[in-house]
Amino acid sequence: MAPKAEIQSLPEVPRPLDVTSQEYAYRRLRHSLMIGAIDPGRALTIRGLAEAIGVSPTPVREALRRLSSENALLVLENRRIMVPEMTTQRFEELVALRCCIEAQAAERALPYMSEVKIDELEMIDARIDSAFEAGDLEASTLLNHRFHTELHAANPVPVALPMIESLRLQLGPFLRVAARYAQEYYTVDRHKEIIAALRKRDAIALAMAVESDIRDGVGRLGRNALRRILGEAA
Amino acid sequence: MAPKAEIQSLPEVPRPLDVTSQEYAYRRLRHSLMIGAIDPGRALTIRGLAEAIGVSPTPVREALRRLSSENALLVLENRRIMVPEMTTQRFEELVALRCCIEAQAAERALPYMSEVKIDELEMIDARIDSAFEAGDLEASTLLNHRFHTELHAANPVPVALPMIESLRLQLGPFLRVAARYAQEYYTVDRHKEIIAALRKRDAIALAMAVESDIRDGVGRLGRNALRRILGEAA
DNA sequence: AAACTCAAATTGTGATCACAAAGCGAATTT
DNA sequence: AAATTCGCTTTGTGATCACAATTTGAGTTT
Numbered sequence: 315m316a317p318k319a320e321i322q323s324l325p326e327v328p329r330p331l332d333v334t335s336q337e338y339a340y341r342r343l344r345h346s347l348m349i350g351a352i353d354p355g356r357a358l359t360i361r362g363l364a365e366a367i368g369v370s371p372t373p374v375r376e377a378l379r380r381l382s383s384e385n386a387l388l389v390l391e392n393r394r395i396m397v398p399e400m401t402t403q404r405f406e407e408l409v410a411l412r413c414c415i416e417a418q419a420a421e422r423a424l425p426y427m428s429e430v431k432i433d434e435l436e437m438i439d440a441r442i443d444s445a446f447e448a449g450d451l452e453a454s455t456l457l458n459h460r461f462h463t464e465l466h467a468a469n470p471v472p473v474a475l476p477m478i479e480s481l482r483l484q485l486g487p488f489l490r491v492a493a494r495y496a497q498e499y500y501t502v503d504r505h506k507e508i509i510a511a512l513r514k515r516d517a518i519a520l521a522m523a524v525e526s527d528i529r530d531g532v533g534r535l536g537r538n539a540l541r542r543i544l545g546e547a548a
Numbered sequence: 549m550a551p552k553a554e555i556q557s558l559p560e561v562p563r564p565l566d567v568t569s570q571e572y573a574y575r576r577l578r579h580s581l582m583i584g585a586i587d588p589g590r591a592l593t594i595r596g597l598a599e600a601i602g603v604s605p606t607p608v609r610e611a612l613r614r615l616s617s618e619n620a621l622l623v624l625e626n627r628r629i630m631v632p633e634m635t636t637q638r639f640e641e642l643v644a645l646r647c648c649i650e651a652q653a654a655e656r657a658l659p660y661m662s663e664v665k666i667d668e669l670e671m672i673d674a675r676i677d678s679a680f681e682a683g684d685l686e687a688s689t690l691l692n693h694r695f696h697t698e699l700h701a702a703n704p705v706p707v708a709l710p711m712i713e714s715l716r717l718q719l720g721p722f723l724r725v726a727a728r729y730a731q732e733y734y735t736v737d738r739h740k741e742i743i744a745a746l747r748k749r750d751a752i753a754l755a756m757a758v759e760s761d762i763r764d765g766v767g768r769l770g771r772n773a774l775r776r777i778l779g780e781a782a
Numbered sequence: 783a784a785a786c787t788c789a790a791a792t793t794g795t796g797a798t799c800a801c802a803a804a805g806c807g808a809a810t811t812t
Numbered sequence: 813a814a815a816t817t818c819g820c821t822t823t824g825t826g827a828t829c830a831c832a833a834t835t836t837g838a839g840t841t842t
Contacts, residue, residue, distance in 0.1 A: 334627075334794085334795065334796085335795080335796065336613075336795080336796085357823095359822080359823065359824090360823075360824065360825095361822085361823070361824090362823095369796080369797090370796055370797045370798075371796095371797085371798095371824090371825095372606070372795080372796050372797065372798090373795080373796065373797095375610060375824085375825085376609060376610055376613045379570075379610045379613045379614050379617075380613050380614070380616070380617045381617075382614070383613075383614045383615075383617035383618055384617055385707070385710055392804075392805095392824095393568075393803095393804090393823090393824060393825085394804095394823090394824090401705070403704065403705045404705050404707065407656065407703070407705050407707045407708070408707055410652065410656060411649070411652065411653075411707060411708055411711075414648055414649065414652040415645070415648065415649065418644065418645065418648040419645075422641065422644060469641070470637065471635070471637045471638050471641050473619070473638065473641045473642055473645060473718070474641070474645055476619055477645075477711050477714070480711070484707070568824085568825065568826085569825080569826065570825080570826085591793095593792080593793065593794090594793075594794065594795095595792085595793070595794090596793095603826080603827090604826055604827045604828075605794090605795095605826095605827085605828095606825080606826050606827065606828090607825080607826065607827095609794085609795085626794095626834075626835095627793085627794055627795085627833090627834090628793090628794090628834095629794095
């Protein structure tokens, strides 16, 4: 009699009073995806999610459409919806694309960078370092996210931002599990180089620093994890 | 008594029997946007579109969410939805991003390029030329679209494709009107260079050719149009 | 004539219901 | 015992309805 139960528990998220149910469902699903709370391959049901979130199916469907369009979810021909699986090839494509777009976005933001803005970035970087030393990876990741966003958002017409967000959303869940497979964390980031390039107004150096930051950080972390995961499988 | 009428007429689109109303609404809206049938700035109403398309509001809302996530539509704080206006800055950002992503995507597709595939591209290019000489800009544009898509789609994991499509969708409507403002069309495309680079397996030359193709084509066309439009306004 | 007020209409939003298709299990058949 | 068929359940989909917020336009006031 009782329905299949198997209700998926989704991490909660603050709900301001004026956000629509659809937006709330979107945020909650997005956050769940970002921290890897929904494992790839399993089918997501609209009614199940609606019950878990506490809204009706209608706003959930809209949220799912949005996330599908951001390539954070995959709609099968069955019309079933699931979290896409990570593969070596997909990972390499995602990292390469992110390098390319973020380097470009940083370059285009450079002309709009004020010294004050650079100071702000430097402050964020300092907080990243202290969060990392304190062992707070959660905060460290969040601040790193913010560092990059602030960097690109200096551009008054940030058309690249949604695409970068989409890539982050596609990589996020996997990086989360990747962190568990990495024996040591790569504390080396290139933020100092990025800031130096900003100060010198050196577009080339900036693009290179941003690309290295991503390739050495995200890239190496993911590749190590993939090697271990695939090694286990074999 | 009669409702405001003012029903927006949307270009029709074939509707296969097995596509959902939501998918049909999406395709029809997308096509309308692509050919510039909906002018920027005016508010789109869900009920109005539903009536124009011949479905209920529900599937229209889902289609609108998808298009918003692709940045083809803009949701205001009023919750109103409209086609974003084109500005000089936005145009330059979009073209720069498209150059960057397409060059990258072409490079990553290169290792998967067979000689047969290159032959196919060459054939498409020949058809572009003859369509252009015949004065059929419609077909020419469509084939040009296909040339680029086929180029990138050689990659078995085309994560860049949805982003390129999104950029095309954001540029498309504007380029359509831009074509009216351009006195002569720039028949010079770099497809021959692209094909030569593919044949030589020269990644650097390929990236440069793709970038030039976009920058000289789309870029110049748009910039000319912008100059004229802005000139008229002044 | 410009600004303000207020009621009617329009619009976005979300819950519910009905329907068809897909998924699932148990009983049956080969 | 393995495969199949048949029934029930679950699921996606879409239309409809109710409600709140916004917009609109006429009438009034300054």
